[in-house]
Amino acid sequence: MSAPYHGRTAIASAFQTEFSQCSGCSVLQLARTACLGAIDAVGLRPKDVDGVVQFGLFNDSVPAEVVGAAIGSGDLSYVMDFAQGGQSACYMAMHAAMAVEAGLANTVLVYRALNGRSGVRIGRVKATGGASGYRYPLGFGAYPHYTAMWARRYLLDTGSTEADLGAIAVALRRWALLNERAVRTTPLSLDDYFASPYIAEPYRVEDCTIEVDGAAAILVTSLERAVDLHAPPIVISGSAWSSHGYDGDMGSSLLYDDYSRNFTNHLRERLWGTAGLGPEDVDVAELYDCFTGALAQNIEGLGLVERGAAGTFAREGHMNLGGRLPVNTNGGLLSEGYLHGMNTLTEAVWQLQGTSGSRQVDGAKVAVACSGAMHSGAAIVLTALR
Amino acid sequence: MTGWPPDPVDEAEVEFWRHLETGELRTPQCRRCDARTFPPLGGCPDCGGPEADMAFTAVSGGASLYSWTTIHRPLDDEFEDEAPYTVVVVDLDEGPRMYGLLSASVTIPLAPGMRLTFRPQIFRGRAVPAFTPSS
Numbered sequence: 095m096s097a098p099y100h101g102r103t104a105i106a107s108a109f110q111t112e113f114s115q116c117s118g119c120s121v122l123q124l125a126r127t128a129c130l131g132a133i134d135a136v137g138l139r140p141k142d143v144d145g146v147v148q149f150g151l152f153n154d155s156v157p158a159e160v161v162g163a164a165i166g167s168g169d170l171s172y173v174m175d176f177a178q179g180g181q182s183a184c185y186m187a188m189h190a191a192m193a194v195e196a197g198l199a200n201t202v203l204v205y206r207a208l209n210g211r212s213g214v215r216i217g218r219v220k221a222t223g224g225a226s227g228y229r230y231p232l233g234f235g236a237y238p239h240y241t242a243m244w245a246r247r248y249l250l251d252t253g254s255t256e257a258d259l260g261a262i263a264v265a266l267r268r269w270a271l272l273n274e275r276a277v278r279t280t281p282l283s284l285d286d287y288f289a290s291p292y293i294a295e296p297y298r299v300e301d302c303t304i305e306v307d308g309a310a311a312i313l314v315t316s317l318e319r320a321v322d323l324h325a326p327p328i329v330i331s332g333s334a335w336s337s338h339g340y341d342g343d344m345g346s347s348l349l350y351d352d353y354s355r356n357f358t359n360h361l362r363e364r365l366w367g368t369a370g371l372g373p374e375d376v377d378v379a380e381l382y383d384c385f386t387g388a389l390a391q392n393i394e395g396l397g398l399v400e401r402g403a404a405g406t407f408a409r410e411g412h413m414n415l416g417g418r419l420p421v422n423t424n425g426g427l428l429s430e431g432y433l434h435g436m437n438t439l440t441e442a443v444w445q446l447q448g449t450s451g452s453r454q455v456d457g458a459k460v461a462v463a464c465s466g467a468m469h470s471g472a473a474i475v476l477t478a479l480r
Numbered sequence: 481m482t483g484w485p486p487d488p489v490d491e492a493e494v495e496f497w498r499h500l501e502t503g504e505l506r507t508p509q510c511r512r513c514d515a516r517t518f519p520p521l522g523g524c525p526d527c528g529g530p531e532a533d534m535a536f537t538a539v540s541g542g543a544s545l546y547s548w549t550t551i552h553r554p555l556d557d558e559f560e561d562e563a564p565y566t567v568v569v570v571d572l573d574e575g576p577r578m579y580g581l582l583s584a585s586v587t588i589p590l591a592p593g594m595r596l597t598f599r600p601q602i603f604r605g606r607a608v609p610a611f612t613p614s615s
Contacts (some may be wrong), residue, residue, distance in 0.1 A: 217555065218555070224519060225518075225519035225579070227490060227493040227519075228493070228496070228518075228519055228578070228579055229567075229579050231497075231603070231604070231606055231608050232567050232579055232580070232581055232603065232608055232609075233551060233554050233556065233558075233559035233562060233563075233565060233567070233603070233604075234551070234567045234579060235554070235555065235556050235559075236553075236554070236555040236556070238553075238555070239549060239551055239555075239567065242549035243547045243548070243549055243567075243569055244547075246547045246548060246549055247546070247547040247592070250547075250592050291552065291553075292550070292552040292553075293551075293552060293553040293555075294549045294550065294551045294552065294553070295549055295550040295551075295552070296549075297549075341519060341521065346519065347569070348518060348519060348569075348576070348577040348578065348579070349577075353546075353547055353569075
């Protein structure tokens with residue numbers, strides 16, 4: 095079952111603002127900057143935009159139509175605001191591609207913008223619904239707590255250790271040292287990792303992402319049109335979404351069966367089937383990593399490494415520049431910063447466009463990216479024409 | 481999400497905590513098909529029965545440990561003084577999965593599948609589900 099937009103739609107460009115602890119400007123301003131950057135990168139004008147898609151949580155964003163108006167877009171024939179978090183970035187790209195393929199719009203912006211550190215800190219907002227009312231009274235109320243439950247079970251079921259989680263944090267910091275945009279730029283050794291204090295066992299400070307202010311945007315259009323624009327088109331070759339045992343509260347996992355395998359386990363076959371490619375074809379992987387255990391489950395769930403082998407893969411240097419499969423080449427959400435996975439997707443685009451500078455993976459033609467850590471999420475396979 | 485108009489009171493949630501105040505652990509159970517569910521999700525996810533046919537009925541209190549985390553940083557001022565404390569995910573013998581505290585006095589190492597028994601505990605002035613290793 096492959097959707098008709100696969101192979102016929104493309105990401106034309108990607109743009110990011112700088113990341114900071116305090117942007118000093120509004121979320122609308124951030125979104126505007128990222129969107130105008132993505133438009134300008136391919137030589138289009140705001141009036142050419144006829145679709146806008148965005149995601150946000152707890153009113154931390156600005157609606158798609160508002161950003162359309164703020165940039166002076168053309169009349170919008172497709173808009174969507176999706177009220178989810180880390181699951182969303184790849185899924186929003188899929189939506190934009192669907193809109194293009196369905197003839198609802200020609201040129202669709204996808205953005206994520208937030209003052210995630212200086213404004214609404216989503217980790218500090220009390221959720222409602224699902225099992226939220228049954229966990230807050232236990233002092234079980236923050237993302238590191240929720241995902242630590244999954245990491246614990248992952249370690250138990252795979253025989254992995256805290257040193258394996260540490261190896262992942264160390265590997266991604268190495269990438270961040272090559273990325274001027276990254277927020278965490280102090281070199282990290284395994285000793286440093288073990289010296290960082292626990293937040294919720296087995297997670298330490300260095301297992302967790304870091305909140306930032308910033309914005310990122312991509313531009314999606316038909317492949318036919320993208321080849322005439324000013325940047326190499328990145329083909330949306332395959333994609334999939336999965337929701338499994340999600341009760342609507344990110345902090346609750348009472349309906350989910352196996353905490354050692356996340357949503358990627360449930361979309362893997364569909365994803366590679368839609369792309370007509372497999373894990374062995376991937377040159378670079380950009381995978382959602384709000385926490386080290388999420389990266390382990392994502393890389394294993396997509397079939398890129400054997401189950402339980404993520405830590406060893408990191409420790410042996412295979413995720414690094416020049417390694418067997420470079421992973422999270424911007425330093426990931428762990429070290430570049432938490433732009434809610436939109437920066438995971440933009441990095442995949444830049445790697446395939448060959449514009450990642452000192453962290454460029456030589457000759458990268460196939461990338462896989464994913465969005466999400468637990469119950470639900472999306473993944474996308476991107477290919478370069480060159 | 482907080483805001484205006486305020487969210488309506490979740491009656492199922494109120495009922496769950498009311499039973500717990502009296503020392504009883506109950507979960508919604510469908511009168512039509514007997515299936516138990518947790519958390520409450522309106523009606524019955526198994527047979528599609530309406531909320532009116534869901535009743536909170538007592539469970540035995542027997543459970544198996546599925547996962548746990550010891551929280552050192554509650555990231556919520558209300559709980560800072562309690563840390564570290566351990567939150568568990570347990571599979572009740574009757575089926576549903578549930579959150580609870582590990583009873584404060586437990587010092588033996590935890591292991592997946594460990595048999596646990598429900599013991600209500602007062603935490604921050606409120607009765608909450610807690611579990612202790614079965615003797």
